[in-house]
Amino acid sequence: MKMITIRWALLLPLLLLNHWGNAQTTKPAVPPASFLVSFPTSKGTQFDGRLLLMLSKNNKAEPRFQITDGPETQLAFGIDVENWKAGQLKAFNQSAFGYPIESLKNVPAGEYYVQVLLDKYQTYHRADGKVVKLGWDRGEGRQWNQAPGNLYSKPIKIKYDPKASKPITLTLDQEIPPIPEPADTKYIKHIKFKSERLSKFWGRDIYLGAHVLLPEGFDEHPDARYPLAIFHGHFPDDFSGWRTTPPDTTIPCTYSARFKLDCYNRIEQQEAYDFYKMWTGPNFPRMIAIEIQHANPFYDDSYAVNSENLGPYGDAITYELIPYLEQKFRGIGQGWARFMYGGSTGGWEALAAQVFYPDEYNGCYAACPDPIDFRAFTVVDIYKDKNAYWLESDFKKTPRPGTRDYLGHVSTTLREANMRELVLGTKSRSGQQWDIWEAVYSPVGADGYPQRIWDKYTGEINPKVAQFWKENYDLSYILKRDWPKHGTKLRGKIHIYCGDMDNYYLNNAVYLMEDILKETTNPSYDGEVDYGDRAEHCWNGDHTQPNAISRLRYHRMFIPKWAKEVESRAPVGADLKSWKY
Structure with a gap:
């Protein structure tokens, strides 16, 4: 037995060396292709x-x-x-x-x-x-x-x-074939504008666009100059909510599963036609209304702010595109004569642009905004939670919800939504919601792509990235931090609306911002925060209509509202009458 043991002791290193050599040179097995x-x-x-x-x-x-x-x-x-x-x-x-x-x-x-x-x-x-x-x-x-x-x-x-x-x-x-360019009409013009700031950042020509809705009497009043109504949100094929003819009753009805309404396409057409009649009628304020196109390599929308990953979209929109449009279409061209409104992404943008450019805009109407306080990044507190996907405890893991209806029924978990994006694109390239938040808010990583706020697969939150988000894009935190400096410029300009059963839990962040706004002094914010009872995404402050209807009425709701409010915030000597002919 002793001799056998000695022989194995001598042979064992050689056997291990041979095994290790084979392990180093053998390629891992590749699964067969399906x-x-x-x-x-x-x-x-x-x-x-x-x-x-x-x-x-x-x-x-x-x-x-x-x-x-x-x-x-x-x-x-x-x-x-x-x-x-x-x-x-x-x-x-x-x-x-x-x-x-x-x-x-x-x-x-x-x-x-x-x-x-x-x-x-x-x-x-x-x-x-x-x-x-x-x-x-x-x-x-x-x-x-x-x-x-x-x-x-x-x-x-x-x-x-x-x-x-x-x-x-x-x-x-x-x-997939090209999309035809929309044609100009008497009221709607389509603009494509090269941004020098963005072109320099991306190393190639980058264009911003806009659908421009001209006021009734624009040609008949060549000396008139107009305020600018800026509708933020995802870019439509043409100016949203606009139709110069009655609904087409020959087209098949389409059912809205979201609102449980039949012929919703005809309802949309009727609302758009009604707005046309109001816009051209005798009592509607005369101004220019625009919808901005700022799709980019990451998403259909830039969030209208400067970003390490997307470039200076905030400056490009505020200091390049808007002055160009005002000059081309006889806008007043001053900050007091501009205001913004929008829902969801557009709601966040309207509020963010007002906060970051307080002198350049005179009011924002933010409906169902994307998370405006990252202590409630939907259902995640990115500063305190360790994991975005799970409520963890000693003995179980509970998945965080992603989407619900007004009764609280959950149809998607937060992890499921992110796994879908991970299939559609790595490195924040899916072109979807969670990835664009990451692309806009995060610092640039060493590989040139956005740093992850959390591990896309496990959900583990990166506290350093969360801190960067806080200092640069947490609107609630920034508003409180900078109120002593900008409060007088923001007084009366902030209006926020959200359903208390928002499908994406966006009302959670609105509650937190409301608490901060209520605490403002010297001056008080003197604005508005309102909630829709059991209202889903994207309730916008109209208590008289169901959200299926009110969501189609942004222009007619907020343009007249601002026209009345501006009188209290316009500078002495401002022209408040000629554009109301």
Whole structure:
């Protein structure tokens, strides 16, 4: 026994060395491909981007239009591609990250409609020295499933078995067509404006846009100069809520599942036509109304502030685009004669621009704003909570809710919404809600992309990034911090509205800001905070109509409201009459 032990002692180091050498040289096993994807030379030679594979159990719509946060979602899987050449096969195997099922190996065998799509990226050489690969707006508002130029395949029906050895081959042989430019009319003009500030930041020409609604009598009163009403929010195809003809009763009715109303499309048309009649009628204030286009490589909207990752959009809008529009369309061109309104993203922007540029705007009407106090970043306190996705305790983990209805029924968890984004794009590139907050508010990371506020997969919060958010974009904190300096400039200008059952829990942050506003002194804020009882997203202060109607009436609600209020905040000698002809 002793001799055998000695021999093994001599042989053991050699055996271990041989094993370690094999371990170092053996490549990790690559899971077999379930799907192979390519694109033909007729569609291009080489691309970067996010390649998405989608599986649907139904053909109610193309799979690319069925990837949602809600329970009705179908399946999606994503991989990054760089320098992908025509004819080269890209594989989707069990390592591809998916939502809501994370791996193809766990997808039940069965029949599916399958589709692939390539969300294309461009390379940007930014002024900060960072080189990044991102998408870009092509008139659709940075929407991956609608962006002109993105490649996709027609849906086909397949039988899928995760244990099958033969992969399914798919070809990106379709291309989303360009979006036609809207035509100018008597009342609506469409502007495309090159921003020098943004072009310098991004290292290429960057344009801002605007839909401009001219007042009745604009041509008949060539000497009149007008206040500017700025409607913030996601950029529509044309001026929202505007229609010069009665509703088209020949088109099929569409049902609104959100509001449980039939023929909601005709209701929208009727409201838009009614606004046209009011706008051109004898008693409506005459002013210029604009909707700004500031889609960017991260999202359909810049949040109208300066950002390390997006560039100086706040300055570009305030000091470049708006003065240009006022000069072109005979605006008064002074801060007292400008005001802002909007809902959701637009609500946050209206309030943020008022806070950051107190001299340049004379009032904001912020409905259902995105989180304006990061102690209630929806349902997360980014300063105290350690994890965004879970309420943790000694013996269980409870998922945080993401979306609810007015009765409190939850349809999405916060983690589920973020996992969907992680499939659509890594490095904050999904073009969706949580990623744009990160892109706007976060400092730039070493790789040129936004630093994560929390680990996108685990939800673990980064306190250093949270502190950066606080000092630069937490509107409630900033308002309190800077009130001694700017309070006199903001008095009477702040109006906030929110449903107390907002679908995204946005009312939580409004409560916190209201507490701060109530404590203001020398001067008091002298504004307005109001809540809609059991009202969902995006209630805007109208207690006389259901939100399905009031959400269509932003222009007619806030333009006359400001026209009355401005008399108390306009400087001595300001023209308050000529534009009310």
